[in-house]
Amino acid sequence: MKKILYGLGLCAVFSLSSCIQDEPLNSECDIETAEVLTDDADGWLLNASEATKAIPSSDSVIIFYLKADFADWDKLKALAVQFKLTPGATVTPESGTVHDFSGDGVHYRVTSEDGEWHRDYRVRFTLPPSLPTEYPFENYRWNSTEKYREWFEYSEFDGSEFNMWATGNPGFAISRSAAKPEEYPTIPWDETSVSGHAVKLETCSTGQFGSMMFMPIAAGNLFIGTFDVSNALQDAMAATRFGLPFNKKPVSFEAYYRYKPGPTFINRSGAVQEGRVDTPDLYAVLYRNTDENGQAFTLQGDNVLTHPNIVAIARNTDYVHDFDNWTHINIPFEYREEIDRELLRSYGYSLAVVFTSSIEGASFCGAVGSTLIVDEARVICEEE
Amino acid sequence: MRKLRYILSAIAMSAVGLLSAQDVTMKELMDDKRENREANYQKWGPTSDHDGMGFLVRAGFVLGGTSPLPLPAEIRKINEFAPKGGFSLGVDGYKYFNMRWGLSAGLRFFMQGMRTGAKVKDYGMSITMGEDKVSGRFTGTDITETRMTGFTIPVTATYRVGARWTFNLGPYVSYWIYRDFDGEVFDGYLREGGPTGQKINITSDNPAAYDFSDNMRRFSWGMEFCADFRVREHLNVFGLVDWGLNDVFKSDFETVTFALYPIYATLGVAYYY
CATH class of the missing domain: 2.60.120.890 (BT2081, beta-jelly-roll domain)
Structure with missing residues (x-):
């Protein structure tokens, strides 16, 4: 009888211990939020909340709107944008580094933690477009x-x-x-x-x-x-x-x-x-x-x-x-x-x-x- | 499958251990009190002659679950588990060929089932309804309930260890008269198509339900192990495990990406004649 119980106990131990496997690495590779590193956002971005954006998962172009009367175009030549990424993901060029955003914007590639997936993003600054009527x-x-x-x-x-x-x-x-x-x-x-x-x-x-x-x-x-x-x-x-x-x-x-x-x-x-x-x-x-x-x-x-x-x-x-x-x-x-x-x-x-x-x-x-x-x-x- | 091997070998080891211990006792008995052993068998039955036959009526409760083996890495945590089985009722016929070995076959009605909740990550899924299909990777909570009701026919080898212990091991086939498998996912999000697809949030206020009942098989097979202990004349207590060896879903069903096996135990009493 004892041995039977022992055997059943052994079964239970095996079935529990081998259950949950190691967590797989993340496969997602999103920019979740993007923030312009500036201390005078009010002065040149469209509104106070424009400097920090939550990025919808379906977007791959991130646009920061400038004030309607913005004219200091040299400012865009040396800006840094910081990203919050899916945990474990990496981005090139690196988040928070200074780049020239004056032209078409800057391209970024985010690679997932498991290395198998990537997404391409473009970040640009532009005047608010004039809505057609x-x-x-x-x-x-x-x-x-x-x-x-x-x-x-x-x-x-x-x-x-x-x-x-x-x-x-x-x-x-x-x-x-x-x-x-x-x-x-x-x-x-x-x-x-x-x-x-x-x-x-x-x-x-x-x-x-x-x-x-x-x-x-x-x-x-x-x-x-x-x-x-x-x-x-x-x-x-x-x-x-x-x-x-x-x-x-x-x-x-x-x-x-x-x-x-x-x-x-x-x-x-x-x-x-x-x-x-x-x-x-x-x-x-x-x-x-x-x-x-x-x-x-x-x-x-x-x-x-x-x-x-x-x-x-x-x-x-x-x-x-x-x-x-x-x-x-x-x-x-x-x-x-x-x-x-x-x-x-x-x-x-x-x-x-x-x-x-x-x-x-x-x-x-x-x-x-x-x-x-x-x-x-x-x-x-x-x-x- | 690895875990199955562990468990089967554990059962085998414990059985062997028990046998060798019992062997010593048997030898002593053979040497000293052959009459006693005969008397013992006589007392506990079912028969003292070495080619006896008879039958048992079994009634028991069913406990267990339907599970992938091993658990895939996508399953991060089991939040809840509750057996939703019912009772089991059946009859076995047996025939001994000698003092220890025999053959047994039976027909049993059973009710099996469970409810389980798990936290999953990056869980590949695709749900088809009519001609429409949503597929992608889900991260969040999943709750599943499944029930099967039907008949099992086990055909097992019987090994009588001593006067009171009997083990059975052998294959079985089951036919499910009724089966369902449904559940819902919530508290998470689906990445449509794959990890870079658009994110669709699914909250507990508005969960996404699924029902794969019609994708389940009717026939299933596996191995049965049963241990009987005689508590008094004509009455056994028993524990048995029906270990399913084929997926509960039809082979052309791809929504659940891994195979799920029914593994259910029955604990109960048997009356033998």
Whole structure:
């Protein structure tokens, strides 16, 4: 009997001791944060929080914005940027060393702790780009994985491609990996347009993955800002980051649209809401882009129409459900406070223009099949 | 597999140790009290003749888990483990060829299961639902629950050590009538496609669930080791281990990158005739 117990004890010891193996070396190689080493950041960078940035995992170009009146170009010839990397990862050239950032920027390569993976980054300093105000939706390209399209405009400043438009397409790509390019919520539209190409925004089902995550639909959307895909599952409201710095005073918001609601309105858990008819949402918002402490601030899904930083809103409220004819809207901006000219000149305001095929799409309620076609939008600004 | 060898050899060693100790006793018995031994066998049964046969009815509780062997380096910590087994009920028939050796075969109904939570790092995964697929490396917490209910047919060699101890060792096949394998991942992030892919945070407020039940096999096989001890006439207490030697998942299932083996013990009582 004793020997049996001994034998069983031995078994237990073996099975426990050989369990957990040594921890593998890290395979990730991200720049997590980047900080400009300077003691007078307020003097030459766009705002107080500009010197230190958290870098989204999908970004490989890190841009520090200069003040609008920056002219001391020699300053960029000897700057040091310090990085916080994935633990164990290394970067060349070394973090915190002085380089010439005056041209195209400086290229860095981060190598993972296990040595098997690397990522290339570019760090540059630039003036805040002047946000275009006419949106013909003529310029789009494939994303890096060639699954969906991304829209951009050409910068008025130097004619470079300006990635001012964002969509929820990257989030849709996670849940519907097998979707064909034409099945994405936001796609170019050529069947009918006011001029050139239009954009089609359609509320789509996100498939089994989507309903598993209680995100059964994806409204087609297109907005000025960025889409932070890392938050797409965790906090979808935080994933849509609306607006980019703007230095003009908007007066009205204009666009052409066609709309047809989908047949069945469902809520977040997929339950049918009898009698509800879906409606789109088209609006433009101007807001102060720093908080009371001078830190950068961005509107997101849950406060884009309600936050106290909002200065003016132009929002269409009465929608025509006509898919065969264009409806033209021209909505004036309603100002809640006097605009600060000095702040405007120094890019202290941001402009967001938002189109969505389901008004409650941000909270995953809407009707699959609701379709909004948009073309020739623009924000009319006060002449300087 | 290395650990399996350790354990099997440990079992073998302890068995050998026990046998040699028992041998001494047997010799003494043979020399001195042959009648006593006969009486002993007579007392404890099942039969004192050397080619007896009969059967046992076994009832027991099932404990154990479904695990990769060895644990892959991606598993950093086991946060929780709870057996979710149930009972087992079966009947064995045996036949002795001589005083010690015999053969046994049986049919047993069982309920096996477990729940385990683990901290994982860089855990290669890919989840397919319909035609859509999410794949990449997950770092965070994983909780898995699995249950199997079915029948096992063991065919084992029987070695009767003395009047009271009997060991069985041999292969078994199982058929799972019901099986499920599901769980969720949370408190971490997925790097889509690989370590340099975009990071997708997954929190405990909104975990990502998976269900691989339909990817499990129906048939499984392995080795069974059973020790019986006679506590009174017609009544044994027993412990047995069913050590699965094939992956619980079908071979074309690639989401879980390593093989998982069912390793379950049953402790109970047996009535023998």
